Amino acid sequence: MPGHPQLGTKDWLIRVVISSGVVAGIWGLGLGVQAGLIEYVQRIVLLCGINIILAVGLNLINGTTGQFSIGHAGFMAVGAYATAFVGVKLAPGVAAALGAGALADGVVFNVALLVGALLSGVAGLAVGVPSLRLKGDYLAIVTLGFGEIIRLVFNNTKALGSATGYFGDSPAGLPPYTSFFWVWLWVVIVVLIVRNITFSQSGRSLIAIREDEIAAEAMATPTTRLKVTAFTVSAATAGIAGGLFAHMQSGIRPEDFKFEKSIDMIVMIIIGGLGSISGAVIGGIFLAVTLELMRDLQEYRLVLYALLLVIIMIVRPEGLLGTRELSLSFFKRKAGAK
Amino acid sequence: MTRSVTTPRSPLLALEKVEKIFGGLRAIGGVSFAVEPRQIFGLIGPNGAGKTTIFNVVTGVYQPDGGRVRFDGEDISGWPPAKVAARGIARTFQNIRLFRSMTVEQNVMVAGFRIHKAGLLSAVLRNQRYMDDEREFRRRAAELLDIFKLKELAAEPADSLPYGSQRRLEIARALMLSPKLLLLDEPAAGMNSQEAAELEKQIRFLRDELGLTVVLVEHNMSVVMAVCENIHVVDHGETIAEGPPALVKEHPKVLAAYLGEESEEQAVAEYEAVSRPFHDKPPEPDHD
C-alpha cells in the first residue's frame, strides 16, 4: 500500500486528465466495435457490460458484506421500468429544447438512468430497513419475497403495460439508447464507486460485518446502518443495469425479472468468487458469453447451466478468485511462488 | 488515549443486582459490584458460573432481565453493543472473534469507524479528508501493533497468527476504540507461562501508561493473583466472595466452589492447585 500524500490541485488535474482519457478511450473503442463487429457480437459486448454492473453491485452486499440477497432482479426491474418510463416522458421536451439528435438522446437517457438508480435505491432502502435485521437463509428468503412482490406489482400496473410489458408510447417501442459508449462508461463509473467504497473505512467495516458481526458491533460499528447503505447502493446499481437493459430492446416485461434473473446474478458472483470485485467482473462476462455460446444447444442449454452451478458448488464453492482481487501484485506473487 | 474524568471515588463501572435468565435458567441472579477508575479487577469463578454472561450484559450483547449497569455516571443497561462500545467500553472474546480473512492491520483499523470523518462520498471521491483518515488510522494502528509486538505481522491474515498473537491482536483492536474500560475475557487462555507473564506486563502497561481500567475474566489463577487489585468471585450466577487476592484465595466458599464439597483437609491439601493454572489447554470454543 502506498502512503497517502497531500492532495494538491495537480493531483486533481491528473485525475481529470485520466478520466477524460478513459472517456475518450471508451468512445473510440465504441466506434471500433460498431465498425468491426457484427450485430450479434455487439449485443454480447453490451450484455457483458450490463452483467458486470449487476455482478459488481450485487457483490457489494452478497460478497463483501455477506448479507445474501436472492431478489435483486426486483431492483433491476424498478430501474428498468423507471428509466424507460422517465425516458419516454422526457424525450419530447428535451428534443424540443436541444434539438433531436445524439445530444438530446444522451441527456434524456442519462437523466432517466439516474432517476432509475435513485428509485431502485429507494426501493432498496425500503426493502433493506426491515429485512436486514434478519440473517442468512431468512434474509435470502425475504429478499426473494420482495423481488417477487415487485414483479407482481409491475405485472398488475396498467400504466406500465401489466403482463404484456412496457413498450413506451411509440409503436416502434423503446428508443435504442443503449450503446457501447454509455454501457461501458457506466461500467467504469459503477466499478470505480464500488471499488472505492470497498477499500475505505466503510468497506473494511462491511467486511468486518461479514466476518463476525458480533465482534464488529463490539468495535462500535453501526452494523445496521452500514448494511442498509450497502444494500441501497447495490440496489441502485442493479437499477442502472436495468435501465441499460431496458433500452437494448423494444420493451420490457415483468417476466424478464423473474427469480431466475436473480439466480443468474448470483451465479455471476459465485463463479468469479464471492467478495471479489475482479471476480464479479469475470463472472459477469463469463455468463454473458457462455449463455450466448450455448444458445445453439437450445433446450439443453439451461440443463447444462444448472448442472454447472451445482458442480461449481461441490467442487469449488469459493469460485475462481475467492475473496482475492486481481491486480499487478497478485500476478507478481503468483510468478514469485513458481 | 483518553483518561477518565470521573472523581477517583465514584466507580467507573457499577453493576447493581444484575439478573439474566435464559428460558427459566438463572444465568446471573442479582450480581452487584463496582470497579474503580484505573483499577485492575478480576472476575473469577468455575466454568459456567456466569462470568462471560456478565460481560455480555455489560456490553449490550444480552439485555439484562433485572438490575442496572452504570458506566461513567450513566445508566447503560440495555444499550445496543455498538453504542456501549462507542461510549467507551471495549472488550475481547473468550473464543477469539477476529475478522479472520482480514490482515492484522485491517483488524485494528476496523475499530476506528467511530472516529472516522470521511463519509461514503469522500471515500468514493478519494478526497483529502479520506486521505487524512487513512493516514491517521494507519498511524494509530501501527502504534498499537507496536505495543503488542505485532508490527511485523501487520500484513498477515489474522487467522494465520498463532493463538497467543491472536489474543494480543484482539486487545490491540479493542484499544483502537480509545476506551476507558477494557473487558478481557480469558486473555491468557492457550498461552504458555512465558506468554502469560508477558501478558501480565502488558495489562499493567495498559493501566499505568494508558490510564485504562481493566476487568479480567480469567482461569489462569497465577495471572489473576498477580495483576488484580480486587477480585469478585461468582458461582452459579451468584456472588460468593469479593476482596483483594490474598483474602479471596483463602475464602472457604471460593475453595469449595472450585474443589466441590470436600473435607477441609483436602481443601487445604489441594490449596496449591488453586493458585496454579486451571487450564493448560484453551477451552473448547462454543459450537452453535
Added chain:
Amino acid sequence: MSQFFQQVINGLSLGSIYALIALGYTMVYGILKLINFAHSEVFMVGAYTGFYAAGALGIEGLEQRGAAFPLYLALVVLLVAMSASALLGVLVERLAYRPVRSAPRLTPLITAIGVSLLLQNLGMLVFTPNPRRYPPIIKEVRFELGGVIVTNIKLTIFLVTLALMAGLWYLVQRTWTGRAMRAVSVNLDAAKLMGIDTNRTISATFAIGSALAAAGGILFGLDQITINPLMGTLTGLKAFVAAVLGGIGNIPGAVVGGLLIGLAEQLVAGYVSPDYRDAITFVILIVILILRPEGILGVVRQEKV
C-alpha cells in the same frame, strides 16, 4: 355467506396440498438447516410420475369407455409416485447435498437452488413444456351443501392429507426412525455420538418428505386439472412460506401454515383480486419474518457469544 364458505372449502383443500409439501421443507430444515429448493421439483416429478403411471395402467381406455378408474389402481398410482419421488429426494441428497453438508451455509443453499433449476430444466426436456391434462384418477362428483359446492376430489384431498399426516405422526413419534430423526434435528453431532446412523436418518427424512410431496403433486393435479414442468416453482415457494409461517422445523407448524396460506390465498382471490393471490403469500412471508421470524409455533433461539 355461501361465497365465503366456498372460498374456505377451496382454501382448505389447497392449503392441505401446501401442508403436504411444507412438511418436506420443514423436516429437512429441521435436520440440516437447509432450504431444500429442489423439493418443489420433487413435487413436480411426483405429479408427472402419477400422470405416467395412470397412463400405463390404461386410464385412457377406461375413460373412452366411460368406465371409472378403479380405486385400487388409484392407490397404486399414488404409491408409485410416492416411491419415485422418495427415490429422487434421496438421490438429490446423496449426490448434491451430502458433499456440501459441512460447507458454509450459503454453499448448500446455492447448491439447492442449482438442483432445483436442474430438475426444472430436465423436466422441460423430458416432459416437454406443454401443460398436460391430469387424468381423472378419481372421477369428479359434485354435490351441493347449502349453496356451497363440494366435490369428492376436495374430500379426497382432505382424507388423503389427514391419513398421511396421521401416518407421519406415528412414524415420527412412535418409531425408531422417527426418534432418530428428532434426535438428529436437535443435535446432529450428539446424535452421531449416541450411535445414530445420521446419514441413514437424513436419507429417511428426504425419502419421507419427498413421498409426501409426491402425494401433494397428485392431489394438485386432480385439483388444478393441468400440470407442467414449472408447476413446482410457485407452489413450492408457497409451501415453503407455509413452513416458515408455522415455524420452520416444526411439523405441526407446517400443517397450520399450509392451511393458513391456502385460506389467505383463496380469500384474497375471492374478495380482493385474483391478480394478487400470489402476492399475498409473499406479503405474509415478509410480515412473519420481520415480526416473528420463529413462526407461529416456533421457539426463539439466542446466539451464543
